[in-house]
Amino acid sequence: MxxxxxxxxxxxxxxxxxxxxxxxxxxxxxxxxxxxxxxxxxxxxxxxxxxxxxxxxxxxxxxxxxxxxxxxxxxxxxxxxDVVASLRAQRADLRARVERLTALDGDLALMIDAHERGPLLDPAQQTALFGSEWDPRWPAQARRRYGATTQWQQFAERSARRDAAEWEVIAQSTRELDHELAAAMRSGVAPGSPEAQALVERHREVFSAYFPITRSMQVCLARRYEADPAFAAHYARLEPGLASWFRLLVDASARAHGIDPETATWE
Missing domain, CATH: 1.10.1660.10 (Multidrug-efflux Transporter Regulator; Chain: A; Domain 2)
Incomplete structure (x- = not known):
């Protein structure tokens, strides 16, 4: 057959x-x-x-x-x-899809890289942007410690979209905030005052560039600034006792918003 x-x-x-x-x-x-x-x-x-x-x-x-x-x-x-015209149109559409997929592949590569190492900058760029105190090994250490958290994922997603110029804006905002805090402490700004509240809000705004920071999370950060030797030394170089003073500002602000600093958690 x-x-x-x-x-x-x-x-x-x-x-x-x-x-x-x-x-x-x-x-x-x-x-x-x-x-x-x-x-x-x-x-x-x-x-x-x-x-x-x-x-x-x-x-x-x-x-x-x-x-x-x-x-x-x-x-x-x-x-x-017209078979040929239909096939030509389909080919044009296919090429457009290939371009979109190629772009998506590049975006995925950046996302993977950012999840693995944070800012997509080489060590020299990091030091130039974040200052001589910056250790390029810190992002890798943070990933090992916090890589499974929502905050690291948010940080990585934002890092994948940022270039050196955008990181420079964030780094400059951080430096300006540091000097604002030191100047406010020297001028006697008291916890709970309008000036102090504005500084606390400014801190949340600046550091939310990395990932969204709630008031409760901010309390935890302020406590870490005071307790961690590296953070405490950084703020002490700006003004002795600055980390402890800022923690008092954050605690007062938290209470004003109905949060007990003693029971605040990272959420």
Whole structure:
């Protein structure tokens, strides 16, 4: 028996296997009138002929090229349809999708890199932007400690979108805030005063560039500034006792907003 003869009596399951599609797909194409069997068995089962298979093969090819069923129907059945023009249009659309996917691939690469190492800057750039006290190893250490947290994920997502110029704006804002705090302490700004409240809000605004910081989280940060030797030394170089003074400002602000600093948590 020739191959064509064998094809002339293919059941729907055999036809689906031959074409590499599902039986459900062939049923759907039959139901919408795109391609159906030319005959039925004595018991009513679909039987596909060689001509049926040829039409189905063309449909499969056009579907793989991304054409919709209505467009395929027009190409197969409309004598006035311009096949070349339709394929050129589909190719143009495919090229546009390739460009979008290429751009997405680049974005994903940046996101992966940012999740792994934080700011997408080399060590020299980091030191130039964040100052001589900055240790380029800190982001990697932070990832090992906080990599599973929502805040690290938010930080990485923002880092993936930032270039050196944008990091410079953030670093400059941080430096300005440090000097504002030192000047306020020297001038005797008291915890709970309007000036102190403004500084606390300014701190939340500046550091929320890394990830969103709630008032409760801010209390935890202020406590760390005071307790961590590296942070305490940084603020002491600006003004002795600055970390402890700032912690008092944050505590007073938290109380004014109904938060008990003694029970504040990182949330």
């Amino acid at each position: 020739s191959d064509d003869a064998a094809e002339a009596q293919l059941t729907v399951g055999e036809a689906a296997a031959r074409l590499g599609v599902t039986v459900r797909t062939l049923h759907h194409w039959d139901e919408v009138g795109l391609a159906g069997p030319s005959s039925r068995s004595a018991t009513g089962y679909r039987l596909y002929t060689s001509a049926d298979l040829e039409r189905l093969r063309r449909i499969v090819v056009y579907r793989e090229l991304g054409l919709g069923l209505d467009a395929i129907r027009a190409l197969l059945d409309d004598p006035d349809s």
